[in-house]
Amino acid sequence: MKKMFTVAIDGPAGSGKSSTARRVAKALGYTYIDTGAMYRAVTLLALRNGSLDNRENVIKLLKENKISLKSGSEGNTVFLNDEDITHEIRSELINNNVSKISSFPEVRTELVRMQQEMGKNGGVVMEGRDICSVVFPNAEFKFFFTASVEERAKRRLKDLEADGSSVTLEEVRESIIKRDNFDSGRGVSPMKKTPDSIEIDTTSMTLDEQCEFIVNLVREKEQNDG
Ligand code: DC
Secondary structure, eight states: OOOOOEEEEEOOTTSSHHHHHHHHHHHHTOEEEEHHHHHHHHHHHHHHTTOTTOHHHHHHHHHHSOEEEEEETTEEEEEETTEEOTTGGGSHHHHHHHHHHTTOHHHHHHHHHHHHHHTTTSOEEEEESSIIIIIOTTOSEEEEEEOOHHHHHHHHHHHHHHTTOOOOHHHHHHHHHHHHHHHHHOSSSOOOOOTTSEEEEOTTOOHHHHHHHHHHHHHHHHHHHO
8 A cells, every 4th residue: 555644834924835735635636634724714614703812711712612724626615513614714814813823832732633543544735834843744745835925915915816805915925924924933833944854945946836836746755655
């Protein structure tokens, strides 16, 4: 039987990790897991219950509700209990509050536990901020994606415009910088490149090039170890 590995990808917003992870998973026949979507789902839960500033209540809500991901060829469908919240968690309101929720240690402990369970048998491409450092430090493949802030803001703007939002490039740029600083400066599991991760600067790369690079590495190991 074909050996199934764990592919871990970390990096900031707009670095290209999500599109790449999704395509790589499809090419390899692996399951794609977008862990940012899980932090976004908890943020939505907290906002709906007016509990953004009440840490204990957020933890309680997380325990009382079920957050789940369904992996499909177009990415993850995200559920809060039985409700499909895939689109709602991409709003600017969530963008502006998700860093705060993801800095709560108890939220991280619970979501990391769920992510480790989801990926325990390998055959996953999991992307986030702490996958290489905390969730799967022993993953066979570890990548850290980067890109210039300008390029990342342009990419994010394109996504937001496609969703009907009317924000400006400058607003997106500011929100990206703010979130980067928060995510890399937080006390628990800050976003950082681990020494054993391969850094991929996607500023001038195409999606095809990014995917090909990773898929080739994994296929080579599958053949050698299989
Ligand atoms: O990848 P994203 O933009 O959807 O992630 C949303 C937020 O969730 C991001 O600002 C930081 C947080 N996050 C995290 O702390 N750890 C992860 N593994 C994934 C996301």
